[in-house]
Amino acid sequence: MDSDASSTCSRSSSPDLVVDDSAGSFFSNKMFQKYCQENRQSSEASQGRMEHCSDGGGKAKSRSELSKEEMQDLRLKVNSRERKRMHDLNQAMDGLREVMPYAHGPSVRKLSKISTLLLARNYILMLSSSLEEMKKLVGDVYSGSAAAQSRSTAHHAITPAATSAHLPLHPLAQSLHSLVGSAPTALQHHSSSPSSAPHSPPSATFLGFHAPVQGLLKDPLHLSSSYRHFPGMPCPCTLCQPLPTATSTLHSLSMNK
DNA sequence: TAGGCCATCTGGTCCT
DNA sequence: AGGACCAGATGGCCTA
Numbered sequence: 001m002d003s004d005a006s007s008t009c010s011r012s013s014s015p016d017l018v019v020d021d022s023a024g025s026f027f028s029n030k031m032f033q034k035y036c037q038e039n040r041q042s043s044e045a046s047q048g049r050m051e052h053c054s055d056g057g058g059k060a061k062s063r064s065e066l067s068k069e070e071m072q073d074l075r076l077k078v079n080s081r082e083r084k085r086m087h088d089l090n091q092a093m094d095g096l097r098e099v100m101p102y103a104h105g106p107s108v109r110k111l112s113k114i115s116t117l118l119l120a121r122n123y124i125l126m127l128s129s130s131l132e133e134m135k136k137l138v139g140d141v142y143s144g145s146a147a148a149q150s151r152s153t154a155h156h157a158i159t160p161a162a163t164s165a166h167l168p169l170h171p172l173a174q175s176l177h178s179l180v181g182s183a184p185t186a187l188q189h190h191s192s193s194p195s196s197a198p199h200s201p202p203s204a205t206f207l208g209f210h211a212p213v214q215g216l217l218k219d220p221l222h223l224s225s226s227y228r229h230f231p232g233m234p235c236p237c238t239l240c241q242p243l244p245t246a247t248s249t250l251h252s253l254s255m256n257k
Numbered sequence: 258t259a260g261g262c263c264a265t266c267t268g269g270t271c272c273t
Numbered sequence: 274a275g276g277a278c279c280a281g282a283t284g285g286c287c288t289a
Contacts, residue, residue, distance in 0.1 A: 079267080081277080082278090083266090086265080263284100264284095266282085272275105272276085272277080272278095
């Protein structure tokens with residue numbers, strides 16, 4: 001319709017604005033939306049001043065009493081709110097896309113909303129099952145090492161902290177421990193780690209997933225992308241090791257509507 | 258050109 | 274009363 005005087009900022013979250021999902025473009029997208037909003041508000045404010053200069057401070061009219069111009073102004077305000085609401089929703093959707101394990105990049109088509117939601121659901125389910133698997137492995141590893149310790153503690157008094165610090169032979173245990181300890185930040189780390197930065201997709205030639213995500217399905221060690229990196233400390237996590245590339249089966253998993 | 262996806266408008270409903 | 278939320282309608286853009 002032509003009721004929106006600020007239609008120049010329509011499709012503010014359209015693919016051509018956000019397909020380059022670098023931090024800069026995301027910011028510029030927000031800036032663009034803010035610019036649109038401010039433009040809209042200023043135009044509406046000036047319009048409102050012109051149309052309602054006489055009823056300032058007066059008693060509020062019921063909708064049936066509103067003049068045609070006032071009804072139109074009200075309609076514009078409602079439309080503006082709805083537009084802003086949908087923009088916020090799209091921003092949240094973009095934020096979700098940013099942390100989703102699919103190849104980002106200018107050559108890759110942006111996930112549709114429905115695909116984003118379906119993929120997110122499957123991703124959460126996959127992470128949950130992987131976490132359960134990790135917990136089982138942690139239990140196995142610790143129960144095994146506890147038996148070994150019981151044999152050696154007769155000669156060496158080892159504190160629990162020292163135990164974990166003196167188990168370089170168990171990078172698996174370290175990774176798993178840190179994984180379980182920092183599971184809620186796994187996505188954050190994933191999105192911010194240099195090797196999995198969305199701006200440098202490992203393979204942008206398909207609407208698929210990062211190789212480490214494939215690793216999530218088959219090799220639990222790759223979950224150590226959530227390993228806590230301490231400054232100055234050698235990193236045993238597998239994320240810092242070259243990862244084998246593998247074809248993804250998650251793509252089909254995510255697309256089974 | 259059909260179909261998918263999207264933004265926007267609009268009216269209704271619910272909540273504060 | 275005002276705002277948030279929702280769903281239907283509509284039209285534009287893009288791709289196979």
